[in-house]
Structures are given as structure tokens and as C-alpha cells.
Amino acid sequence: MSFPTDLEIALSADIKHIREIADKVGIDREDLEYYGKYKAKIPLKYIDEDKIKNSKLILVSAINPTPAGEGKTTVSVGLCDGLNKIGKKTIAVLREPSLGPVFGIKGGAAGGGYAQVIPMVDINLHFTGDFSAVEKANNLLSALIDNNLQDKKRTLNIDPRTIVWKRVMDMNDRSLRHIIVGLGGSNNGITREEGFNITPASEVMAILCLSKDFEDLKNRLGNIFVGYTFDKKPIYARDLNAQGAMAILLKDAIRPNLVQTLEGNPAILHGGPFANIAQGTNTIIATKTGLSLADYVVTEAGFGADLGAEKFLHIKGHYSGLKPAAYVLVATIRALRYHGGAKKGEYENPNLQFVEKGIENLKKHIENAFKFGLKPIIAINHFATDSEEEINFVKSECEKLGVRAILADEFTKGGEGMTELAEEVVNCAANCGNNFQPLYKVEDAVELKIETIAKEVYGADAVVFSQKALNQLKSIYNLGLDQLPICMAKTQKSLSDDEKKIGRPKGFKVTVREFEFAAGAGFIIPILGDMMRMPGLPSVPAAEGMDIDKFGKITGLS
């Protein structure tokens, strides 16, 4: 018998009513906003700053992602189950998946194997409507902008050529990347270039994830930069009086969502921003809610640690004051083979030579952790194709750096396969003396902040700024937005800005081609490559294989 699919495992789980999950963490059943039997929103009043100080935040990140896959979410979910298994009251706090990719190649995103959050189908479809609310808030601002262009009585004199705000849709839809709107004559708007990004790329999503409360949310929404007037004055969302209505559209989305792992442990999924042009991690509200309700929170940071962990620490850390008590770096033997030069077809075959070379990627991420004042724990996400020789090599190399590497067997065994890692996480959170220090100050010059990240985290020799980037940087200074954290938009596949440079690249420069900024969310975005903001569908979209029978039973979702 073959190993069951994620959907089969998810649908055969003994799922508990969400009120039972709430009971475990002391949420009054009457305080929950139920979304069916297995999903609920938690009111903001459960955030307790005193409790947060005494709880332990476990940050999970990874080596640079490869086609072989690392399973960061799977490890995070499994670690939550493992911690609960050894008696530690733990909540997994993660991102919500985007709907678009479900119909493309990727399928869903709620863990895998025996380390999943459920109800899997709901989580992968509309869930509690948060993405949809973000989409509407984003697109309301777009409609207000185009309405202002159209209306000559109350015009703000916006120059349509300068508008940077785009519409969004949570769909893999390449035809919407570059469009022209406002055709069809004088009743139908002003003709201009436009485009749709996928919803996780919306600045509204980034804002939702960095907001502390309604006031903060509204302020940030009002600070969204729209474009310039014909006489070069900046226009923000607040100039269109948009922030109140946008915040109303987010009135439910602001509250975190409670679900459960396959083992009936609590999980909070909330927010899902991109990890290149945005911060790639769940909401501050969700993380704080988790820390208020449990003694341990396992959370993850998108892509590899050079993007995910760095942004978590510098952006989310800056706006929330949160610091990890333990830091788990996920690696797989397969991925280390890839970083050592294994080609497609070779990932699955034991090969110590590849691992010996590829481990350099992991080592660099370990070194980086120490720079941040964090001692990492390495989770080797275990696959049947890993040889003992390879595993032992990784363990002993980590030991040389004073770091423990532990097998993570969550995919096939759930929490039972994670108790050793869980014990080490508890031990480290208590005894490692982790004390996060940012690598830069937000008050530093923008160029310095970028250089710090590039040199310290990526290992680059220098940063090159294109002429275009330098011009845009001038605008950022002119707008007074220079004292914001940096959100690097770079390929996740390499420590450098060139995805072909696997392992631990050396002797390279990175190039800032352009600058963007998120004045509302509160970060500056140096663009180091072509960032995909609207995926396309593949030749055979996953959608084609999906079905629902007359009883409502779903098949083909993966």
C-alpha cells in the first residue's frame, strides 16, 4: 500500500470540534466567532502583554529552498505536536495559504503527511475570508483612485502615470499582469496602464500582518502611497479618505483564526504576505495571541533564513518587540545534495560527496544565526532516501559548530517523531541564552542597512545600486521614508541574488536594480531581481483534476 495523500490523511483525521481546541488554551467558548465547527476567530482581547513576556517564541526557518523541498511548515506543525506530546502547552502560529496556487501546480499549503493543520480543504479554499477581505480593501482603494481621476469636480490632480497602487486577485492569472483599464469612452474612466498582483502581494496584506489593533491598522492603511500629482506632490490613501472604509472591510480579518493539527493541538493561521516583496510571516496579532494563550509558540518565516528569518527579526521584530527564545533551522539531506551540485534525478540518491559540499549552505545560515545572537537547532527533515552516513556527517559537522542537528520525523510519524527535537527546543529556550540583536538600526542610512544585510547575511562583498535605484532612493529620502526597516526582494533560491549560485556563494556582489516602498506597512523594498507577483497556471492546471460529488465529497485537491 502506498503512503496516503495529504488529502486522504486530512479527511480521515479524527477532527475535534474547535470549541474543544479552545478549551485547551483557555478561550471561553462563547468568545469564539465560529466559522463552522472546525474554524473560529479569536477576539483581540485575549492578547495579554504580561503573559507574552513569559512565553517562549520558537522561530522556524530553513536553508535556501530547493526544488527538492525542505518542509518548513511540516516541521513547524510537527514540532507543535511534539512539544504538546512532551507536555508543553504549545500553539503553532502560521500563515494562511493563498487560494490561487491551489489551482495551479503547487496545490494546498497546510503542512503534509502526518503533520498538517486541518480542516485542510477549508484552509486551502476560502478559509474564514481573510484573503478575500484583503483583496476587497485593496481594490476599494483602486476604485477610489480611478474614481478620483474620472471626477473633475473633486480631483486631487493625480498623474495617472505615477500611480503605483495595483489591483489584486487571489488567482494564478498571468493575463492580468499587464493590462489597460479605463477604455470605452468618457463614462468609463481614464485610460491608463494597470496590473493585478496576486492577493498575498498586496500591501494591505503586509499591513494587516504588522498592525497591532484597529487604530494602527487604520493609520497604516492611510499611509499607503498611491502616486504623485501632476505637480509632484505625494498622494496617500488618506488623501482619498480611504482608510476608514478599508479598515471596515478588514473588521473580521484582523482577528486570528483558530484551527487544529492532525493531533488535535491548537494552531493559529493568520495572514499570508509574500516573502520577497513583503515580510513573509503571519500577523503580529496572531503571534501575540498565541503567546498569550500558550507557553510555547512555534512560528515560521517564509523562504530561507536569509529572507524569512532576517525579515522576521528586523521587520516583525521591530514593529512587535518580539524575540525568539529558540530558533530552528530546517534542512533536508535531499536539499543539501542539491546545494552540493546534485541535478534533477540525483536528489533522491544517497551521495555523501554532494552533502559534503552542500552543507556549506547550512553552515552559513548557522553562522548568521549566531550573528543575530541566536543559537540554532538544526532539524533534519527526514526522508526514506537519507543514508545513515549522510545524516551522521551533518550531525557531526553541526556539532563542530557547537550546534545540535536532530532528525525530524513528523511527516510519517507526527508528533511522536518530533519529541527529541521538542526536548532540545525546550532546553535551548531555557538555557541557550538566546538574545536577539538586530544587525542594523532603522535610523541607519538606507544604503548602510542594505549593505549590512548583504554582507552579513548573504556573504556578499558589496552592493551595487543601479542608476534607477539611486534615483528612486532620492524619492524615498524626499518623502521622509528612509528610517524604515528594509524588506529585501531577492531570489529565495540562493544566498546571492543569482538563483544559479547554490551552496555558499562567495566573492559576489548583489545589485539593487530598483526601489519600492511600502509606506503603510512600513518598509523599504530593494528589488534585487525579477519578482513574480502574479503566477500563471501550468499547462495542466490542478483545477482540471478536481471534483466534488453529490454528497459534497471533494477529490483532486492536494
Add this chain to the structure above:
Amino acid sequence: MSFPTDLEIALSADIKHIREIADKVGIDREDLEYYGKYKAKIPLKYIDEDKIKNSKLILVSAINPTPAGEGKTTVSVGLCDGLNKIGKKTIAVLREPSLGPVFGIKGGAAGGGYAQVIPMVDINLHFTGDFSAVEKANNLLSALIDNNLQDKKRTLNIDPRTIVWKRVMDMNDRSLRHIIVGLGGSNNGITREEGFNITPASEVMAILCLSKDFEDLKNRLGNIFVGYTFDKKPIYARDLNAQGAMAILLKDAIRPNLVQTLEGNPAILHGGPFANIAQGTNTIIATKTGLSLADYVVTEAGFGADLGAEKFLHIKGHYSGLKPAAYVLVATIRALRYHGGAKKGEYENPNLQFVEKGIENLKKHIENAFKFGLKPIIAINHFATDSEEEINFVKSECEKLGVRAILADEFTKGGEGMTELAEEVVNCAANCGNNFQPLYKVEDAVELKIETIAKEVYGADAVVFSQKALNQLKSIYNLGLDQLPICMAKTQKSLSDDEKKIGRPKGFKVTVREFEFAAGAGFIIPILGDMMRMPGLPSVPAAEGMDIDKFGKITGLS
């Protein structure tokens, strides 16, 4: 003290937990899918065909709508409260409002005054996500179409110039009416003309509202017509294997939503299709669920009776087998003044002459009811500015036609102001001998079906078909779609196809300019004028006056 706003009334209501509303109609609390405390989805298993036969369906329609407003939804909600007040177990079954207009001029749509459905804010915003699900299902098909154009390996050879399927967004956004997609080079789709309609105009919405169950839903989704190949073969959604994934996106949207009136009586809101290019009434599933749970169901049909009731009877009646046991026609004295020639500024002033002329509009709708085998009851939706003289005139004119006209005081008094109307509805449902007969057979020729509606319902002398319409009609016959019900797309403001012809126009022809068809929903759409499918925002959008405070309290929503 001035009369409170709808929002003030709604927010000060003594709202009950939705499980208490469920108790009233015998739904097991554990069967509900809760969406917070005040909204819930009802499983499809509560549909009981035997019970439906013994319950009474009360259809509410109106005279031709005017700028003065008739308050059809308000009367429907008030009538539900009135029927409950006199001891009849009644559910109001209505449409869900669209989000887009909330930010424009119109504001929300959940009744008004003391005849509202609540929670008003939720109902007007994302509610339970049904519109969003419809939007996603619609736009997934669009993405699959454009993906097929892009992909030369598995191409269906669709001619992009023939694609009639459009994207949708639930937003008042005129700039999206006419757009060009697929710009930006060969990785970004095939360049073609496109446009967005507002979500209620999606055929997916029409389909959801006419589907009996998942099987029926999937079949109808598969039957959506997309366009032609370069060699003139028709392409349907099923050719793209789209229907399974689209149906999955509607897995929750297919279930009706339970809410309550201000007086704590049950209301089901489900689906919200346009009333011109679509059928303008809630889902068959919701109506049947209501009839299965209560002895009386009050439902409404969009716009005036010439569009709303006609389509309810011919389209929804055809696909569901449902027949009204009583039929309520809503009129206001203000609107009758308008139909008698009153201009802006004169609507509010008593003027018997205007009413004497304007009553012709009401009389025609009364005559039409008799043609359908229905004896109408006239509800005069009462305003403070109505004179006794005017009211008495309307009552006596109705009496001459053998019909009762009764004051409806739901706006200021709720159910208490509706008991007389409620008594008459109960009486008529038992004794009027209503027996609905369609005016045409679906097997009739398309031209004959249209002529029947135009002559019998509108009072037209003849129907003119443009050359374009005749050509399109040929395609409808060629596709074998001619034996479907007719869904007239006509101005709601006049019985004719010219909105300036108020009252009861005579000696006119109507012109079918074009044909469209909804092969999935199952109707032919003769287009008799310019139909707005994507509204715009006004000079001062309602959005600008909206706010939410730090406690989440909302203001400015109307």
C-alpha cells in the same frame, strides 16, 4: 428627535444568538455551520419536498420602481414579522446584498427602519463569503480560458475575439468595464479585449440560484458557454474541465444563510443575481429550505413585477416547480405620484391628480397578476406624507378590480404595523384559489415567447428585432438553446423599454437589440436597452464617510 438611521436601529437591536432562531424552526443546533454568533449556514438535508407542498409561498413584487423608492425588501421583512405576530410560522427568504454599492451611493440593502434583517453590517459586507466564492469560481474559469489561449500544447483553438465570458469583481469600478488583458509580451498571456462585471452579474451567481444540488450545480457550470474556436465550434466550461473546481469553490456558498429580523424572526438570505440580465431572486435551495422549515415563506422578486415577478414565475418557477400561494404587489403613494407625472421635489407633496394618473401603472400590474392566475394583494408602503384622500382613492380603485389594498406600516412600526396585511395574506393563501399558469411554454419559438411577455406583461403592440439580434438568434437555434425560458433585460423604470415612459404606456413597440444567453443557468436574454453590469462610484463615495474606531465600532454605513 429625528428618526434613527438604519444602522442605529440595527445596532441597538436586541439581537439573539442564531441558535435560538434555529430552535424556532426546528434546526438542530449541531447541524448549523456558524459564522459568528448571528449568522449560520443550513445544511441541504433540511430540504423536504413533502413539507414544501404543504407550505405557502408568498411572492412580493412591486410596481415599476421610481426614484422615490417602493421598499419591497422592507415590506417583505415587515410582512414576515407581521405573519409571525399573528401566530404564523414564517421565514423571510431574500437575496444577499452586493458589496460594491455599499461604497457608492446606495448604501446597504437589508431592509430599512424597523423592518430589517440583522446583523446589518455583516450582511452588507462579506456576510458568509458567498459572493466572494461566486467571484472566485467565475474568475477561475477566466484564468483557465486565458491559460488555454496561452498554452499551445493543449490548445482548444479558441478564437479570443469570440470569448463572451468576463471576469467579475464585487466593487463599483467603472475603470474595469472595458480593459485589455494579456499585455507585456509572450509570457503574459494573449492580448485581448476583456471587461469586469460586478459579481451579481456573473452567470455563476445565476447558476447558484437555480441549482437544486451539487450535481445540478456542476452540470450547469459545465454548460457555461465560453466562445467559439477558430473553426466555429462552441466551447463550454466543460471543455476546459472547469466545472469540478468551480463547484468546489462553491461548496459552502451552496448552503443557505440563516439570519434574523429585528424582531427575532428567521430570515434566510441566499444568492443575489441581477434582475435585468439575470433572474433577480434568491436561490431555489433557499426558498425550498424556507418552505421546509416554516408554514409561510415571504420572498421577493427584484425590480418591478414586469421583470421580477415575470422571471420568478417563468424561470424560477420552471426550474423549481414552485408556485406562489399569495402575491403581494408593493406600491407607494410617492411612486404613484411619480407615475402620474410628479417631478423631483413634488414626490413628497400630496397631490391626488398625480395619483389618479399614476395608478394606471399599478392597475396594469394587477391585470398582469390575473393573467398568471394570481389574485394580488396591494401593500401600500406607508409614508408620513401620504394623504388620506390619496390612500382612500387607491383603496377604492383596487376594490373596483376586486383586489384589496392595505397600508403597510413596517418602516416605523415593524411587524405591529403589518398585521392587517398578514391576515389578508393568510386568508388569500387559503381562499383566493391562486393557481399560477405560465404565459408561455419553454418549447415555444423564442420569438413567440418574447412576444408573449412583451404584449401580455408590458402591454406592447409588437416586438422589433434588430438585424444583429436576428443573427444572434440564429446562433441560439444552432446551439440548440432555443427551448429555454426567457430572461428579459429591460429598464426597470418603465413597463416599456423606454425609461421615460412612466405610468401605463400604450401604443408602443419594444426592440430586441441583441441576444445573449446563459447556457449554464438556462435562459435566453433578449437585450432591450443598455444594461449596466458594472456601476461606478459617485463624486462623493459613501466610502469616504465610513469609519471604525479602536473598539471596532462602525459608523457611516447606511
